[in-house]
Amino acid sequence: MTEAAANIGVVGLAVMGSNLARNLASREGNTVAIFNRTYAKTEELLTEHPEAGFVPARDYAEFAASLQKPRTAIIMVKAGGPTDAVIEDLISVFEPGDIIVDGGNALFTDTIRREKRVRETGINFVGMGVSGGEEGALNGPSLMPGGSDESWTTLGPILRSIAAIAEGEPCVTHVGHDGAGHFVKMVHNGIEYADMQLIAEAYDLIRRGTGKSPAEIADIFAAWNEGELQSYLIEITAEVLRQTDAPTGRPLVDVILDQAGAKGTGGWTVQTAIDLGVPVSGIAEAVFARSLSSHPEQRAVSQNLPGPRGEIAVDDADAFVEQVRLALYASKIVAYSQGFDEIRAGAAQYDWSIDLGKVASIWRGGCIIRAQFLNRITEAYDEQATLPVLLTAPYFVDALERAQSAWREIVRVAATSGIPSPAFSSSLSYYDGLRADRLPAALIQGQRDFFGAHTYKRVDRDGTFHTQWSGDRTEIEAVDTH
Numbered sequence: 445m446t447e448a449a450a451n452i453g454v455v456g457l458a459v460m461g462s463n464l465a466r467n468l469a470s471r472e473g474n475t476v477a478i479f480n481r482t483y484a485k486t487e488e489l490l491t492e493h494p495e496a497g498f499v500p501a502r503d504y505a506e507f508a509a510s511l512q513k514p515r516t517a518i519i520m521v522k523a524g525g526p527t528d529a530v531i532e533d534l535i536s537v538f539e540p541g542d543i544i545v546d547g548g549n550a551l552f553t554d555t556i557r558r559e560k561r562v563r564e565t566g567i568n569f570v571g572m573g574v575s576g577g578e579e580g581a582l583n584g585p586s587l588m589p590g591g592s593d594e595s596w597t598t599l600g601p602i603l604r605s606i607a608a609i610a611e612g613e614p615c616v617t618h619v620g621h622d623g624a625g626h627f628v629k630m631v632h633n634g635i636e637y638a639d640m641q642l643i644a645e646a647y648d649l650i651r652r653g654t655g656k657s658p659a660e661i662a663d664i665f666a667a668w669n670e671g672e673l674q675s676y677l678i679e680i681t682a683e684v685l686r687q688t689d690a691p692t693g694r695p696l697v698d699v700i701l702d703q704a705g706a707k708g709t710g711g712w713t714v715q716t717a718i719d720l721g722v723p724v725s726g727i728a729e730a731v732f733a734r735s736l737s738s739h740p741e742q743r744a745v746s747q748n749l750p751g752p753r754g755e756i757a758v759d760d761a762d763a764f765v766e767q768v769r770l771a772l773y774a775s776k777i778v779a780y781s782q783g784f785d786e787i788r789a790g791a792a793q794y795d796w797s798i799d800l801g802k803v804a805s806i807w808r809g810g811c812i813i814r815a816q817f818l819n820r821i822t823e824a825y826d827e828q829a830t831l832p833v834l835l836t837a838p839y840f841v842d843a844l845e846r847a848q849s850a851w852r853e854i855v856r857v858a859a860t861s862g863i864p865s866p867a868f869s870s871s872l873s874y875y876d877g878l879r880a881d882r883l884p885a886a887l888i889q890g891q892r893d894f895f896g897a898h899t900y901k902r903v904d905r906d907g908t909f910h911t912q913w914s915g916d917r918t919e920i921e922a923v924d925t926h
Contacts, residue, residue, distance in 0.1 A: 450477035450499045450510050452602055453517040455530055457485045461520030463582035469496035471605040479507040508537035514598055515542040523548045540566025543595045547574045551712055552623035552630055559622040568595035573629020575811035584608035586811035587616035590625030608810025615806040620796035627790050628803055631783050634713025634727040636813050638779035641730035641867040643681050646772045653756040653764050658685040658695040675815030704734040720789040725874045726779040729866035752862030767850035774847035775871035781834035801825030899925050
């Protein structure tokens with residue numbers, strides 16, 4: 445009989461799984477059981493890292509026998525069918541009270557379905573967002589587990605031992621029940637899309653406007669990383685822009701094909717926001733910008749469409765760079781505000797108790813969107829947990845006041861010069877939409893009533909109304925069909 449020596453197990457030993465297993469094994473008090481469908485992968489990890497003291501298994505029965513009760517296993521396999529298959533295999537060897545954790549990038553509705561299925565067996569199921577990539581998995585990720593309170597009692601100490609540390613606190617919290625963890629990770633990734641698109645637009649404007657080389661722009665981003673824009677993405681942007689392509693001697697950014705890939709989480713964020721009725725226009729434009737970049741056949745036949753050719757006349761390069769910086773910061777505030785709006789709406793829809801300030805705090809380390817900026821978000825929610833719009837917090841109001849003229853000027857310059865800046869411009873439009881005392885939606889509702897009898901409400905009295913457009917056009921009271 446295999447001795448139950450391990451307090452945690454990992455199933456799936458590709459790079460992310462292997463690195464997470466190594467991270468777990470490196471922390472005091474953890475003994476890690478490992479299993480991979482192909483045993484050769486298990487042997488490879490054992491050979492390369494004997495110091496980890498891994499407990500290997502050749503099949504699921506042996507894996508289960510090597511785990512102390514309540515057995516706890518983290519699945520690190522491809523999302524979708526492979527995850528479902530592993531869950532069923534673990535159910536066959538686990539017992540009530542044991543814990544199965546899915547650490548992949550699963551769609552949160554799949555996690556809700558899986559949690560319900562596994563709960564029927566008496567086993568706990570946890571959907572856990574893991575951010576930070578391969579490096580984070582090895583050295584300290586940001587972790588977003590959902591699941592039951594019972595599972596958190598066992599998992600909490602283990603996850604705190606491996607999470608990144610920011611300002612003395614581990615970057616992990618019990619986000620909420622069933623799919624809450626994967627929902628928050630999904631929105632995290634959506635914000636990441638927006639952040640990356642905004643940075644790319646800032647780079648493009650600076651290069652076109654000042655004529656600076658990528659290496660010179662790298663120095664600008666490095667300087668920005670010393671101030672309020674300090675973040676992992678700003679830091680690595682400088683590194684990417686400094687890189688020279690060895691075969692050609694050109695900047696690497698100039699030889700990379702301008703077609704951005706995507707793995708789906710940004711699209712999920714937008715689709716879910718639409719279902720929830722939450723505007724996430726900055727995130728959506730970032731997703732669509734990647735889609736546009738990936739249609740070279742359309743771009744090729746559109747090269748000669750009329751319009752400005754993307755040239756900017758800049759008199760003061762330093763002043764222009766500062767305008768871009770302020771526009772980037774203001775647009776970044778909008779992207780995060782929209783993301784947290786979606787988390788709040790998701791929590792209400794699915795009956796999750798999600799602490800928004802705590803979510804911001806666990807994103808300060810380990811994850812891709814880690815940034816100094818997140819401290820301000822944590823403080824905003826600490827001061828007012830029910831803050832209805834993040835960008836109305838005093839700190840962000842001041843920041844947006846400082847950025848106003850620069851933000852508007854950069855959007856104007858981009859538009860008149862024919863330079864695409866969808867994330868900058870949509871963020872400003874969203875901001876002005878929030879500020880507007882009256883929107884043209886009144887006309888839209890009138891149109892909807894005209895062609896579909898969808899009814900409308902009035903500003904001067906209560907009730908729901910319909911104009912008899914095809915008749916004598918008198919107004920009658922009606923049943924609300926909004």
